[in-house]
Amino acid sequence: MPSVHMLFIGAWFVLGTGLYGLMIARNVLKAVIALQIMVKAAMLMLVVAGAQTGQLALGQSLAITVIAADTMAVVIGLAMAVRLSASMGTLDLEEIIEPEG
């Protein structure tokens, strides 16, 4: 099996791991971490697709956009988490969604 195909399969399983983490996350920061893992898998798939079709530079340029967007999403997510912690005193998603429950 070519290494490109192995990377394609691996990227799917990394995406599944991030999806699983996003579904079981109870903490805002854990949700951000799971989202990061999913974005890494998507970026890996873009570069793999570029290598598969012979247009590696195009795949890389798309991956640069993904990295920039992902980093900004993390920064804004962290800022929101710190604000939530200051105002509500917790980062537990269940307590944030249903504070009186």
Add this chain to the structure above:
Amino acid sequence: MLTAILIILTVFCALLAVVSTRLLHATLWLAATSALVGILLYQLGAWEIAVIELSVGAGLVTVLMVFAITMIGDPPPTPHVSRRTLLIFVILAMTLIVGMTVNSLPAPVDVITEPLGAVLWQVRGLDMAAQIVLIFAGVLGVLGLLSVSDDIVRVRVNRIEHQASTTPLSSATHTTQTSDAPELSDSMQSAPSGRLEKEPV
């Protein structure tokens, strides 16, 4: 063979980042995942992206997350909720997707060697403009992250004042003379790393 080992290590690190009960440990496993993804990209021939992923994904994001955890305070580890059914479902779904798609993948063609800069600025010029807007949004996010520490101190002081005002007079006098002032100063000193309670309305 090396690629297969690196892929297995990447999935393992990602899984540990997801199931880790401490936030700091999860952040470190995420950094390891980023580093391994960077190595995989390097093996693929995408050196520029590998360097960016290593410096941004494993460096900058990790530093920012550790900084945020230091400000918020690492909460005590929550008991791990076993979602074995969900994990099996996700593994089955991914296996199904891979099984359906991997056989129809065409054979890899020879890579056309184009300079990344030319593709980046000529073909994807609009993306670069959008990235500048994103970077400004990120700068605003960092400013919000840095300016929140004063708010945390203010919330803590308000909470302590509220507790002092609700205690009975005799004990309040005693508390004021003995332990209230040190509690206030200790709380202000350790405010960025403490776990907060909701501000009374």
